[in-house]
Amino acid sequence: MKADVLVIGGGSAGLAAAVSAARSGARTVLIERHGMLGGMGTASLVHTFCGLYLIDGDSPEPANDGLPMEIADRMRAATGRDAVKMGRVWVLPQHPVDFAAIADAMVREAGVEVLFHSELVALEPGWKARVACRGSILKIDAGAVIDCSGDAVAAAALGVADERAAPEKLQRPAYVCGVQGVAGELAGLELAGRIVEGIRSGDLPKAALGMHFRVSGRTGEVFGTLDLSGEETGTYDPTDPGCLSALESTGREVAQRVMLYFRGNQPGWEAAYISHWPARAGVRESRRWIGEVTLTGQEVLAGARHDDDIALAAWPLELRETNRGPKLRYPENGRAAGIPSGALKAKGLERLFVAGRCISCDHEAQASIRVMGTCFATGEAAGRMAASSLTS
Numbered sequence: 001m002k003a004d005v006l007v008i009g010g011g012s013a014g015l016a017a018a019v020s021a022a023r024s025g026a027r028t029v030l031i032e033r034h035g036m037l038g039g040m041g042t043a044s045l046v047h048t049f050c051g052l053y054l055i056d057g058d059s060p061e062p063a064n065d066g067l068p069m070e071i072a073d074r075m076r077a078a079t080g081r082d083a084v085k086m087g088r089v090w091v092l093p094q095h096p097v098d099f100a101a102i103a104d105a106m107v108r109e110a111g112v113e114v115l116f117h118s119e120l121v122a123l124e125p126g127w128k129a130r131v132a133c134r135g136s137i138l139k140i141d142a143g144a145v146i147d148c149s150g151d152a153v154a155a156a157a158l159g160v161a162d163e164r165a166a167p168e169k170l171q172r173p174a175y176v177c178g179v180q181g182v183a184g185e186l187a188g189l190e191l192a193g194r195i196v197e198g199i200r201s202g203d204l205p206k207a208a209l210g211m212h213f214r215v216s217g218r219t220g221e222v223f224g225t226l227d228l229s230g231e232e233t234g235t236y237d238p239t240d241p242g243c244l245s246a247l248e249s250t251g252r253e254v255a256q257r258v259m260l261y262f263r264g265n266q267p268g269w270e271a272a273y274i275s276h277w278p279a280r281a282g283v284r285e286s287r288r289w290i291g292e293v294t295l296t297g298q299e300v301l302a303g304a305r306h307d308d309d310i311a312l313a314a315w316p317l318e319l320r321e322t323n324r325g326p327k328l329r330y331p332e333n334g335r336a337a338g339i340p341s342g343a344l345k346a347k348g349l350e351r352l353f354v355a356g357r358c359i360s361c362d363h364e365a366q367a368s369i370r371v372m373g374t375c376f377a378t379g380e381a382a383g384r385m386a387a388s389s390l391t392s
């Protein structure tokens with residue numbers, strides 16, 4: 001199979017990269033190992049778009065026009081929900097079910113060839129990709145490649161060096177599940193208190209402390225998010241199958257125990273039940289590419305701009321180095337920093353681009369640029385860059 005542009009991974013970044021490359025006229029193939037697009041925003045049930053709007057705005061002012069706003073408009077039309085202000089930032093609630101459908105429509109309209117259940121297993125310069133699907137290997141020859149895997153899998157496949165924070169610094173993972181049958185208003189503080197009671201009485205494990213709930217916008221439905229330490233089986237390594245397996249089973253076990261406890265002890269939750277598990281536990285940070293330029297947290301905090309910026313990073317550093325909630329660090333005067341194009345170009349590798357949470361940046365900058373609104377923007381830019389690299 002031949003492609004002008006091969007996009008690896010169809011999360012927020014890969015969706016935008018593929019649509020943007022196809023709209024730029026490139027024959028674009030998008031491979032995704034799951035059966036739907038959206039990445040963490042669907043498979044892991046992450047249900048809020050952050051980074052779409054400027055910090056401290058009196059109203060939701062777009063940080064990046066183009067695909068981020070197009071996706072936001074489609075989401076608002078699907079859910080009927082508008083952006084809401086939380087402290088200094090505006091966020092857009094999103095529903096994973098709608099996100100998957102919106103993504104399908106966008107790639108179809110743009111003419112992207114999507115291969116679901118297809119996982120990159122090897123890559124050679126040139127670019128020659130080997131993609132596994134149900135025991136068969138498909139070969140794809142591509143003019144340009146965009147790694148939107150979130151885990152810099154193309155770097156691993158090529159055997160080139162990547163960047164990674166120390167295990168104890170990596171942003172912690174979380175497990176999000178869908179819950180139905182909740183009656184009445186969601187009283188966040190009361191629920192948190194109920195969990196503490198359950199731990200004190202010995203009915204709930206200590207790990208339940210990290211669980212909180214948010215309405216989904218659909219009647220009776222909420223999302224439960226359990227912050228995990230990642231150290232359930234020892235050192236946290238989001239690329240290790242044993243560690244990932246422990247995240248999945250611990251997430252399900254603790255969520256189920258909380259649900260049982262709430263059914264017996266929390267008014268309005270008598271008929272509540274877990275309606276869906278995520279396809280995978282949520283991982284915030286793993287490998288990152290080493291690019292021509294590395295965006296730093298200091299630059300994000302200074303609201304730095306560069307001559308070749310392709311997008312703005314409009315989210316504070318959201319550090320989650322423990323499972324006890326985020327530490328937010330805001331840029332000076334709330335000014336959004338620019339993301340330079342060099343952070344999307346793999347160092348020393350022609351026509352290999354990267355977008356989303358594994359672009360070339362340090363651990364602190366990743367705590368800002370990983371949000372989905374920014375991933376749409378880096379994806380769109382990488383798609384354009386990849387398409388134009390074929391003619392330059």
Ligand SMILES: Cc1cc2nc3c(=O)[nH]c(=O)nc-3n(C[C@H](O)[C@H](O)[C@H](O)COP(=O)(O)OP(=O)(O)OC[C@H]3O[C@@H](n4cnc5c(N)ncnc54)[C@H](O)[C@@H]3O)c2cc1C
Pocket residue numbers: 008009010011012013014031032033034037038039040041043044046047048049050051118119120121148149150151153173174175176281282283284355356357358370371372373375
């Ligand atoms: C628990 C949690 C809560 C979060 N909360 C928010 C929030 O409220 N708001 C917000 O905006 N962001 C939030 N984030 C961050 C955000 O969801 C992610 O950083 C963002 O979705 C990353 O997008 P991405 O496209 O870079 O990667 P991903 O969403 O991880 O997508 C990568 C895709 O590549 C695919 N893939 C990987 N390897 C291969 C391969 N070898 N072959 C083929 N396909 C492959 C994967 O299946 C996946 O679909 C949260 C993250 C987590 C984990």
